[in-house]
Amino acid sequence: MGTTYRVIVWGPGEVGGAFARAAHRRPDIELVGAKVFSERKDGADLGDLLGLGPIGVAATTSAEEVLALDADCAIVTPRPDVLGAKLDADVIALLESGKNVISTAAYHNAAMPNWLTASRPPVSRLLEACRTGGTTLHGTGVHPTFMVERVAMTMARGVSGVSHVRCVEAVDFAAAAGSMWGGLRRIGFGSDPADLGAGKPLALFGDLYYGDLTGNVAHHLFGASMDEVRVVHDLRGIPAAERFETRSGFVVEPGQAAALHLTHKGYLGDHCFFTNEECWYLGAANAFRGDDLPYPDREGHSPIDYTIEITGDPSILRTRLTFDPNPGASGTDRTNPVTAASVRAILDALPAVCAAGPGVLIDDPTPHYVHDDRVRL
Template sequence: MGTPYRVAIWGPGEVGGAIARACHRRPDTALVGAKVFRERKHGADLGELVGIGPIGVAATTSRAEILALDCDVVIVTPRPGVLGNELDTDVIALLESGKNVISTASYHNPAMPNWLSATRPPPSRLLKACHTGGVTLHGTGVHPTFMVERVAMTLARALSEVTHVRCVEAVDFAAASGSMWGGLRRLGFGLDPAEVKAGAPLALFGDLYYGDLTGNVAHHLYGVGMDEVKVVHDLRGLPAEERYTTRSGFTVEPGQTAALHLTHRGFIGDHHFFTNEECWYLGPENAYLGDDLPFADHGTPGPINYTIEITGEPSVVRTRVAFEQNRAGANPDRTNPITGASVQAVLDALPAVCAAAPGILTDDPRPRYVHDARVTLEGAAS
């Protein structure tokens, strides 16, 4: 094995902490630093912050210390509230300092315009920073990236023509931390359903993920420019019938929002080519998996489910994917299956990001082929 990748974590929270634990276990990665955002964490051992005991790596609140750090890649897992110009400023500085950047919270499609674009540096500024530092920027995760850009786009290759792609994510948020993504109430849970509208923070925040995703689908399927893609979003709340309290103590009363349905639709001209739906709910009692799903029997809903339907010629392709909670005693890093899958997406990207020529790296769903190394010429007749 070669020299381990030297890794720093920018924001060791739920996802960043899980990545740090995974990196500590792997022989091909070495943790060398961490950027934290609370003074009480400054100087603390990163291992203690993420629950694995001392590892001899001190966390810091100092941006300058991370910029001066000798490392191969910084894995950026920031708070949702800093997405936009503040994050761009930090990422540009990291890139210019000669550090590759892998992000789970942004940069899935920097070319895709959205409501924040006017306040952010142009995508060309990110590319310039990559070339200045001689490094690479890559955004990855489960959704965007794995479920649609890889799974759905691979399935789409089975059709000669694709007219529409639908992806429905259904997630039980009952086990989520009460402070996750700013808190369940900030997402819309517990509010009067009439207050849950398209202009709510969740719907706008979703544009930064699912708008990027929509642009990626348009590019992969039709090769169009991002300025040709229109994204329309909607958000609605579904009420609880009975009082429900999560494990973190968050309570929803009857009539208050216990399920959220966030929809992003992509258009190229009049062609509605893509629909992404997020169905987030609190507990099996309030399970909402989506409307008019192609599979009638869903059984008992698991914590995380995906339904993918691709319409085209000469057929329609449909599939379901479910992430189940681990059995008792399983690796605690993967209590949340989506967190575990996000960790894997980041780790899978490490070699490619560190080896790539300077620039912005994106997932490529096109078929790729390698020679079969299992067959050799040894013993062949001359």
């Protein structure tokens, strides 16, 4: 028999819940606990919370109960508004209790400083916790991680002398819940475009993901230390031409921001080596997928796509990846494609994280080689 991983889900919401449903279908994963943050969920069966029916795993609001469980790994997927010192404290406690941690909310680049660094424990504290518990910490997801650290960095190996990497994510938020990330209006939708800018919460929040991502590109391509990397961000709003209402009832009036364009640019000295763009919009009529893209807009409408462009020597490499919902999909839960990709990243990382020695684990885009076991004597 192969290895079975005993796993805790810390925050079974959109991503954590999708992971738990996928894990429940896997014979090599045993769900043993769930940390919830709502009193009404305390004591409920995790399977009932996820629409699976009872599975014999009780959810709890008690961190102490979760820390006392015997588990190989905790999958940490909290709300974005808890990022910072509180999340660090929870993760440190999990690591010190002997549980490896995989998070989709943070730790994509634990060494990268940002505006929140001064209020958080030093990164050495995370490493100390790993050594105390004999555990490993890993941050993963679809973006950061899959799109740039894997896809773009693999593409970059096809050219020499890479001078710039551009990644553009375009997502239709029309089907998103009105309360997502504290509310669509809090993100910036429905605002006066003139009121948006680099100081707004979304732009600052983006540093915790896309600033980390920028540091990873500098590390992978140039071997740069994180204190050499300068990140500049901005946020602009693109007005709606006509009134638009989402499925959740959120309304944007003409002239209010129906699309958001969040940019993070990475510099080494005066050289801009990386640009990440988030283009989030409400509905096909307000679709904005970025300025000066190398591909014409596609026919029809896809709710999620990515454009990646590598500028190097002797050529420029470009690709476009599109997530189109598959109406014939046979999965047991209709998961958002980005959520599903994040779950896939967690599942892929689980064996490596559990097998690694104490420390912080990152994706390695360099080539790996194995013997061809199809060839036998």
